Amino acid sequence: xxxxxxxxxxxxxxxxxxxxxxxxxxxxxxxxxxxxxxxxxxxxxxxxxxxxxxxxxxxxxxxxxxxxxxxxxxxxxxxxxxxxxxxx
Amino acid sequence: xxxxxxxxxxxxxxxxxxxxxxxxxxxxxxxxxxxxxxxxxxxxxxxxxxxxxxxxxxxxxxxxxxxxxxxxxxxxxxxxxxxxxxxxxxxxxxxxxxxxxxxxxxxxxxxxxxxxxxxxxxxxxxxxxxxxxxxxxxxxxxxxxxxxxxxxxxxxxxxxxxxxxxxxxxxxxxxxxxxxxxxxxxxxxxxxxxxxxxxxxxxxxxxxxxxxxxxxxxxxxxxxxxxxxxxxxxxxxxxxxxxxxxxxxxxxxxxxxxxxxxxxxxxxx
Numbered sequence: 568x569x570x571x572x573x574x575x576x577x578x579x580x581x582x583x584x585x586x587x588x589x590x591x592x593x594x595x596x597x598x599x600x601x602x603x604x605x606x607x608x609x610x611x612x613x614x615x616x617x618x619x620x621x622x623x624x625x626x627x628x629x630x631x632x633x634x635x636x637x638x639x640x641x642x643x644x645x646x647x648x649x650x651x652x653x654x655x
Numbered sequence: 656x657x658x659x660x661x662x663x664x665x666x667x668x669x670x671x672x673x674x675x676x677x678x679x680x681x682x683x684x685x686x687x688x689x690x691x692x693x694x695x696x697x698x699x700x701x702x703x704x705x706x707x708x709x710x711x712x713x714x715x716x717x718x719x720x721x722x723x724x725x726x727x728x729x730x731x732x733x734x735x736x737x738x739x740x741x742x743x744x745x746x747x748x749x750x751x752x753x754x755x756x757x758x759x760x761x762x763x764x765x766x767x768x769x770x771x772x773x774x775x776x777x778x779x780x781x782x783x784x785x786x787x788x789x790x791x792x793x794x795x796x797x798x799x800x801x802x803x804x805x806x807x808x809x810x811x812x813x814x815x816x817x818x819x820x821x822x823x824x825x826x827x828x829x830x831x832x833x834x835x836x837x838x839x840x841x842x843x844x845x846x847x848x849x850x851x852x853x854x855x856x857x858x859x860x861x862x863x864x865x866x867x868x869x870x871x872x873x874x875x876x877x878x879x880x881x882x883x884x885x886x887x888x889x890x891x892x893x894x895x896x897x898x899x900x901x902x903x904x905x906x907x908x909x910x911x912x913x914x915x916x917x918x919x920x921x922x923x924x
Contacts, residue, residue, distance in 0.1 A: 594664050605672075608676060608678070612683065637722060638776040639727070643910065644731075645767075
């Protein structure tokens with residue numbers, strides 16, 4: 568009998584707490600905002616880091632691999648405008 | 656354990672967001688601090704307005720190489736099979752039938768290719784120690800992949816040849832002052848077979864020197880893994896790699912092809 572009364576009291580207290588609580592929808596909205604802010608922060612950081620590295624490179628303060636250099640050669644073979652009768 | 660209320664969750668989320676923002680701001684301002692602190696290297700005594708002191712500057716030995724002319728564009732074109740022979744395009748004067756621009760052996764066979772480029776790669780020792788230089792290649796590095804099509808009459812060719820800059824008469828300025836003497840001891844790879852160093856020829860004063868095939872694995876161009884003859888002295892620290900692309904009269908059209916050369920500098924120690 569005592570247990571039943573206790574359960575009822577707990578249920579009433581729980582309902583009272585829930586009625587004062589923030590809705591699940593609000594929690595979800597805040598969660599989405601947090602995720603967006605995190606992504607934006609990461610983007611700002613990566614951008615700032617890239618700019619920082621570029622400036623350091625320009626000032627010659629970041630040593631890249633100086634023992635390598637690259638060169639590029641390119642060509643494109645296209646079809647002649649009129650290939651009639653050109654077969655070997 | 657009791658469930659956490661939504662209110663508590665929202666508070667925790669705001670705390671997480673605050674930490675994220677503070678972390679980002681702190682990191683970015685730290686980057687700015689590093690740049691402000693080390694942005695200018697003067698050798699001056701730190702925090703000193705007057706008085707004397709000693710600054711020590713140690714110049715370390717370092718190997719470095721630059722390619723001062725790093726793009727060779729043969730352009731887009733086709734071959735006219737009624738021309739008198741194969742289409743040979745070289746960045747030096749090997750073919751010798753033109754006085755300016757890219758050299759064509761057969762103007763009637765080479766149609767609409769780029770003839771404004773008459774320069775090879777210009778490699779320069781920009782470090783302060785003597786070096787040797789080799790290359791590797793990625794992309795379309797052999798004649799049949801760079802030019803495409805089946806071979807006919809011994810063509811196509813995709814080759815390179817090496818000259819001192821003073822011989823190649825390359826007009827591109829160097830990072831340092833321009834060469835006035837032959838580099839690499841006037842001893843470059845000529846592509847012939849031989850033992851270690853045996854395939855390097857002397858008296859390479861003729862620009863029409865030997866061409867040899869470009870390959871993926873590449874090889875040493877100047878010096879070897881044990882010899883470092885490309886000096887760091889500005890007056891003899893550069894050489895030119897000319898390319899020769901020879902197309903048969905009947906060449907199969909293909910897409911744009913690129914060969915990327917990576918030149919490596921080696922120094923003792």
